Amino acid sequence: MNPRAKLTTAQAAMYVGMSKRQLERMRCDGTGPTWFKAGDAVNSPCMYELADLDLWVRTRKGKVR
Template sequence: MNPRAKLTTEQAAIYLGVSPRTMERMRADNRGPEWFKVGDAINSPCLYELADLDMWVRARKRGR
């Protein structure tokens, strides 16, 4: 998959093995992977770049 590929919250949750609600909580707490919104409307989708998800996971690896 292209590292610049854009994933929805639901797709990103599946990729990371968490629930969409967990993704929403991490966004609200400013502790999850980088994300961006497309458009200014309140219901505009939040998207994640695959490369940002991978970077976020690598930053949390333990026991190397």
């Protein structure tokens, strides 16, 4: 898969093995993976790049949750 591929919150949550709600909470807390808004509108979706998700997962290996 292209490392620059963009995933929605639901897709990203499935990719990293957590719930969508948990990923949303981490986004609000600033503890989750890097994300961006797909547009300027208030209802624009939050998106994640696959490479950022992979990096985030690698940095969390071995950490206790």
